[in-house]
């Protein structure tokens with residue numbers, strides 16, 4: 254395993270460590286407090302002596318008013334084929350992010366049950382609502398910037414076929430207050446009423462999670478297309494602004510037993526600051542830190558062997574629309590399916606059971 258860190262170095266200070274041609278200039282970046290700076294993307298191996306220098310320069314420049322050497326960082330690892338083959342579990346670190354968030358689209362959260370200290374534990378009490386037009390059609394797994402994870406119809410089909418455990422898929426609803434888009438209302442079309450009837454005959458409850466799997470399977474495709482067409486015609490008669498139907502997305506709802514983050518996992522504020530004072534560790538134990546600095550280690554006997562699981566402790570902080578988030582673990586089998594299905598833009602790393 255080789256460990257690397259990608260930094261966003263402030264251009265103003267870059268020459269203190271890097272040659273003019275080193276890294277890639279990214280132009281202007283907006284920072285907190287509406288400050289704009291130019292930054293340069295530089296990737297370093299953590300074994301590179303320059304990596305340590307980045308930390309020293311950051312400590313030095315931070316002493317100046319509003320000073321900093323790097324504005325952002327991402328630690329990541331590359332593995333050999335052998336290391337991947339030997340891994341018992343993986344961490345699904347990231348997927349393509351999009352906006353607006355669920356909260357901005359009318360998803361309701363109960364904040365009264367959240368921890369007053371760290372903001373962890375708010376409860377989603379409505380279906381997830383998003384602007385379904387804003388999720389890239391070329392993606393199959395994506396998340397909002399507030400870490401609401403969604404799965405495409407295509408990937409749901411593959412995961413259901415493979416009997417992936419520990420997960421449920423709830424249909425995502427389109428944002429409220431939208432004049433332009435409307436989900437199809439089955440009961441308004443003849444073909445739709447036929448679908449409702451055959452679902453009832455099969456003992457499937459209308460609008461249940463099972464119903465959405467069933468309705469989107471190959472066997473139902475023809476009749477669903479007919480209902481779509483009929484519904485579109487109906488809408489167009491009523492209102493010329495409504496011209497197309499919405500894509501189908503599902504919220505990834507993880508149902509398996511949460512896994513415990515083990516002591517050997519390192520967290521901190523950045524690669525040079527392990528947050529010794531514990532500013533980002535909730536005194537009630539909800540949050541393990543601001544960010545993960547090492548690979549993820551979890552307690553072996555807390556894992557129920559589901560293909561997907563979340564950690565019981567969270568990382569991050571509360572701010573605006575963002576809340577601390579759990580880390581996601583996936584089995585080698587699920588990882589293999591995501592690769593086979595060519596799911597784009599994921600960051601997956603080896604994790605460890607201890």
Ligand SMILES: [Zn+2]
Nearest residue numbers: 368371535539
């Ligand atoms: Zn807390």
